[in-house]
Amino acid sequence: MQTQTPPRSTSKQISRFLRSREIPVASALIVLVVVTATINPLFLTPQGVKDLLLNATIVVILAIGQAVVIITRNVDLSVGSILGLVAFGTGTLFAVYPGIPIILVFLIGMAFGAVLGAVNGLLVTIAKVPALVITLGTLYIYRGLNNAWAGGTQYFAGDRPRAFSNLSTDTIFGFPLITLLAVVVVVGVAVVLAYTRAGRDLYAIGSDPAAARLFGIPVTRRVLGAFVASGVLAGLAAVLYASRFNAVGATTGTGLELDVVAAAVVGGVAIFGGSGTVVGAAIGALLLTTITSALTALRVDKFWQQAIVGVLIIAAISVDRLVSLNRARKLRVSEARNV
Amino acid sequence: MSERTIIRSGESATTTTAGALPLRVRSRWTRILLSRDAVMFYALIAVVVYAYTQVPYFASTQTVGFLLLDVIPILLIAMPMALVIITGEIDLSVASTVGLTSAVMGVLFQAGVPIGLVLVLCLLLGTFLGAFNGFLVTTLGLPSLAVTIGTLALYRGFALVVIGDNAVANFPQELTRFSTSKLGDTGIPVVMLLVLVVALFFGVLLHFTPFGRALFALGFNKEAAAFVGIRVGRAKFWLFVSTGLVSSLAGIFWTLRYSSARSDNATGIELAVIAAVLLGGVSIFGGKGSIPGVIIGVLLIGTINYTLRLARFSDVVLSIVTGALLIASVVAPSIAEWARGRLHARRTTRLELQKAAAQ
Numbered sequence: 079m080q081t082q083t084p085p086r087s088t089s090k091q092i093s094r095f096l097r098s099r100e101i102p103v104a105s106a107l108i109v110l111v112v113v114t115a116t117i118n119p120l121f122l123t124p125q126g127v128k129d130l131l132l133n134a135t136i137v138v139i140l141a142i143g144q145a146v147v148i149i150t151r152n153v154d155l156s157v158g159s160i161l162g163l164v165a166f167g168t169g170t171l172f173a174v175y176p177g178i179p180i181i182l183v184f185l186i187g188m189a190f191g192a193v194l195g196a197v198n199g200l201l202v203t204i205a206k207v208p209a210l211v212i213t214l215g216t217l218y219i220y221r222g223l224n225n226a227w228a229g230g231t232q233y234f235a236g237d238r239p240r241a242f243s244n245l246s247t248d249t250i251f252g253f254p255l256i257t258l259l260a261v262v263v264v265v266g267v268a269v270v271l272a273y274t275r276a277g278r279d280l281y282a283i284g285s286d287p288a289a290a291r292l293f294g295i296p297v298t299r300r301v302l303g304a305f306v307a308s309g310v311l312a313g314l315a316a317v318l319y320a321s322r323f324n325a326v327g328a329t330t331g332t333g334l335e336l337d338v339v340a341a342a343v344v345g346g347v348a349i350f351g352g353s354g355t356v357v358g359a360a361i362g363a364l365l366l367t368t369i370t371s372a373l374t375a376l377r378v379d380k381f382w383q384q385a386i387v388g389v390l391i392i393a394a395i396s397v398d399r400l401v402s403l404n405r406a407r408k409l410r411v412s413e414a415r416n417v
Numbered sequence: 418m419s420e421r422t423i424i425r426s427g428e429s430a431t432t433t434t435a436g437a438l439p440l441r442v443r444s445r446w447t448r449i450l451l452s453r454d455a456v457m458f459y460a461l462i463a464v465v466v467y468a469y470t471q472v473p474y475f476a477s478t479q480t481v482g483f484l485l486l487d488v489i490p491i492l493l494i495a496m497p498m499a500l501v502i503i504t505g506e507i508d509l510s511v512a513s514t515v516g517l518t519s520a521v522m523g524v525l526f527q528a529g530v531p532i533g534l535v536l537v538l539c540l541l542l543g544t545f546l547g548a549f550n551g552f553l554v555t556t557l558g559l560p561s562l563a564v565t566i567g568t569l570a571l572y573r574g575f576a577l578v579v580i581g582d583n584a585v586a587n588f589p590q591e592l593t594r595f596s597t598s599k600l601g602d603t604g605i606p607v608v609m610l611l612v613l614v615v616a617l618f619f620g621v622l623l624h625f626t627p628f629g630r631a632l633f634a635l636g637f638n639k640e641a642a643a644f645v646g647i648r649v650g651r652a653k654f655w656l657f658v659s660t661g662l663v664s665s666l667a668g669i670f671w672t673l674r675y676s677s678a679r680s681d682n683a684t685g686i687e688l689a690v691i692a693a694v695l696l697g698g699v700s701i702f703g704g705k706g707s708i709p710g711v712i713i714g715v716l717l718i719g720t721i722n723y724t725l726r727l728a729r730f731s732d733v734v735l736s737i738v739t740g741a742l743l744i745a746s747v748v749a750p751s752i753a754e755w756a757r758g759r760l761h762a763r764r765t766t767r768l769e770l771q772k773a774a775a776q
Contacts, residue, residue, distance in 0.1 A: 153562075155688075205748040208701045210507075210562075212747070214688060218740030225736065333685065336509075340566055349563040381577040388571025392553065395563045 099346035100358040102397050106390070107365045114372040121375040124252050131257040132246060132322060134367040136161075136315045138260050138360045140334065141341040142267050143311030145359035148342055149271070150304045151284040151351030152202060152209035157312045158334035159220035160194045164316030166224055169233030169326040172242070180242050187317035188310045194220060195309015199302035209305075217335065225328045232327035238320065246322040256318045263314070264360045267307075271356060280304060284351025340387065341366050344394040365390070453698045453750075454710040461717045468724040475727055478604025485606050486597060486674060488719035490515065490667040490683065492612055492712065494690045495697070496619040497660040499711045501561075502694055503623070504635045504653055505703025506554060509565040511664045511690060513572035514546050515683035518668025520576040523585030523678025532589055539665050546572060547661015551654035561657075569687070576680040585678040596673035608670060615663060620708035628652065636703025692739055693718050696746045718742065 115122045140157050147154045164187050171183055194216075201212045235243050246256045271277035279300050283290040291297050320326050339349075345362025347354030366387055373383050449455060468475040494511050501508050518539050525535045546568070553564045598607050623629035631647040643649050672678045697714025699706030721742070722735045 201744065201748065205751040207747045207751060211695055211701050212744060214692060214695075215740040215744035215747075217688070218692070218736040218743070220740075222734065222737030222740065225731070226734070336566055336569060340570065343563050343566065349560045379578070379581075381581050382574065384570050385574025385578055388567050388569070388574050391567030391570060392559075392564065395559050395567065396553075396557060399557060399559055 099354060099398070099401075100361055103345050103358060103361050103365055103394065107361060107368065110365065110368060110372055114375050118375040118377075121372070126371070126375075127252065128249060128254055130368055130371055132254050133371065134364045135246075135254070135257045135260045136319050136322065137334075137337060137341055137363040137367055139263060139311050139315040139318070140338040141345065141359040141363040142264055142356040143308035143315075144338045145342045145345070145347045145354060145356045146267065146271070146280065146304050146311075147209070147308045148339075148347050148349060149280050149284045149351055149354060150301050151287060152301060152304065153213065153339065153349075154195075154198060154209065154305065154308045155213040155335045155339075156194070156198060156216040156220055157308065157338055158331040159217050159224065160191055160309060160312040161316040161319060161331035161334060162224045162329070163194065163220050163227075164190050164313045165319045165326040165330045166228050166233070166328070168317050168320040169237065172238045173233055176239070180239070180245075183242070184314070184317050188313040191309040191311070191313020191316065192306050193309070195306045195312070196302070198309070199305030202305065203298045203302050221332070224330075228328035230328075232325045233320075235324045242321050246318070256321065259318070260360075263311070264356060267311075267356045276300060276303065281352055284353075286352075337366065338363075340391050344390055346394065346398060348398065349395075362394075454707055454713060457696075457698065457710060457713045457717060461713055461720065464717065464720050464724065468720065468727070472724055472728050475724060478599070478602065480723070480727070481604040482597075482599055482606060484719060484723045485609055487723065488715055489606070489608055489612055489674075490671055491686060491690050491693055491719070492715045493615055493663050493667045493670070494660070494686075495694050495711050495715050496615055496708065497656065497663045498690055499694050499697070499699050499706055499708060500619060500623055500632055501653075501656050501660055502691075502699050502701060503703055503706045504632050504656060505639070506561040506653060506656070507565065507691070507701075508550060508561065508657060508660045509687050509691075510546070510550060510568040510572055511660055511667075512683045512685060512687040513569045513576065514543055514661055514664035515668040515671055515686070516680055517546065517572045517576040517579070518543055518665040519672040519678045519682040520580035520680045522669060522672050523583075524579055526588060526678070527585050532592065536669060539669055540662060543661045543663075543665020543668070544658055545661070546665070547658040548654070550661065551657030554657060555650040555654045573680070573684070580678065580680050582680075586676055588673060588676055588678075593673050593676045596670060611666075615666075616708065616712060619659075623708055632656075633704055636700075636705070689718075689739075692743045696743055698746075 111122070120126060140161065144154060144157060167190055168183060168187055171178055171186065198209070198213055198216055201207065201216075202209045205212070244255075246254055248255050250258060271280065279290070279295045282293065282295055283297050283300055287297060316331070319330065341363035342354070342359040343349055343362070344365060345354070345358035345360065347359050347362075369386055369390070370380075370383050373380060373386070470476075474480060494515075498508060498511065521542055522535055522539050525538060526532060530538075550561070550565060550568055553559050553568075554561045596606075596608060599605060600607055600609075621629075623632065631642065631652060634642040634645070634647060635649060635652060639649055668682070671682050675682075693715040694706075694711050695701060695714075696718060697706070697711035699711060718739060721738055725734055725738065
């Protein structure tokens, strides 16, 4: 057998970087922004960029929570309903206790989200029922609870302290505060997934749940954790939603779930688990929300927006499929050589 | 030591143990009367009887009419959807197909195309939309969950492109009236006959043809199915075509019933359809389910919702009930399984203790 000379590490790193799953979606985003900005320079004014980032923030946070769940070969369809419940809860908190510290509201919102996520996780892991069914059920139940609680009541931005609303208007170096918060969250979750034991376990579970169990990975605990994480992030997104948007009520966040799953899929998170990153999911969310603004800037009929989102999703999974087929072929060839 | 095998297609679990346990063999009739479909049917009857006697205004032909008109689109789409889920796939784009059909129908009709031709073109459109899903899933080998989330956005997007914010309402009165007309004095909509034909078609296809048996095999194990000569790709392709076609049929009905072609028609009913199919006993893993079960599932959700609405419960409770039913229907078998396991374990230990005492 011939020993292979190891390739130089820098070129290896570069080629690995170029083959990473985030590259196609990131390049699509860059092309979109560059083309739009060339045609309509107003697109990249400070105010334009700020709006772009603000619109993306909430979907980005939801998408990384979704990515964590999808990586374990599950899915959480109830995120839109969780967001609605927690957002209304936030409105209620400020209405009932006007002087409540903002940080406390964030903590309560995230804890509330965690409880709702834990219900999903417990049902999925203990009853051993597919997450698609359970979270479809809790999508209806949480939305129903939200309706029952809110009724016709809506809370408006005027009911909330100025400092809270300022979170989504104040900027540091042109970046809105809540977007910076989202970036911190993305980096945090990315580090956990890439470098911790628990994070790597999630990938193992998603690749092959049975093998993961045999290997001694606490599958139940990890999957439960993933759902709780998704709930916490949905809770965080909900509090930010209450800060960003004027009204929160019974229908807040309806129909968000499929957008969020779409963002994760566009970002290269494989729907059957085991691969993908939260950075990819975040870029996917950014891409999907940027399309809306870009179309407006390009004066394309706004009705085209959703069709383009559809094309993007299909393109993303097709590219993913091609890449994995290619990789499988290369693996076969290299294995055949080694034999 | 004991070893259990569970027969998946039947509801009774046969147990074989090293110690001589008395085997419970149920007769065919008891098995049918205790099956999941039967239990669902009893639940449906119970709800109907309760509503009939306790809820004011339920016992009228008008109620029957409105209830059935409400469930027709979901009932129609649930038929092919059941087959798709039995093969282990899913189609989330059905509601968008309804919307796009409705939009195209409105635009064509407004452009002066004769209504007969419009209907034919709409059905062709549905077939094509289904075939596109089928192509992506079977030829390119993409996961159907992701593909149909994509086409969910794509088809709804096209509906917006085609008709925008407009609505077309002036469809021929004969047709709109026909869509809500009743069979004599029974209150049953005439369209139910069409639904019956569709249900019969898919029921016979699934339960009485080799193709249908193959679908169950497919849902169990794709590789094994391919090995025994089932053309996996082709079967799935035609199933997606059928969901597209039936969805466009539902789209035509929707448009005529509300006499309004809009891009947002039927938004979100894909989840209602899937909830009803799963409640009807189709396993999301594939390989398990029946058409009668699905029909009962759709009628059960429809009747409960309608009853609650008549009893002046707000829409709030409706969604909680739908969700709770869905979760209960999938969690209950797991709990039953767990209880059966506990019971079985206790029985074997007792038997072993007796054996040990005898020795």
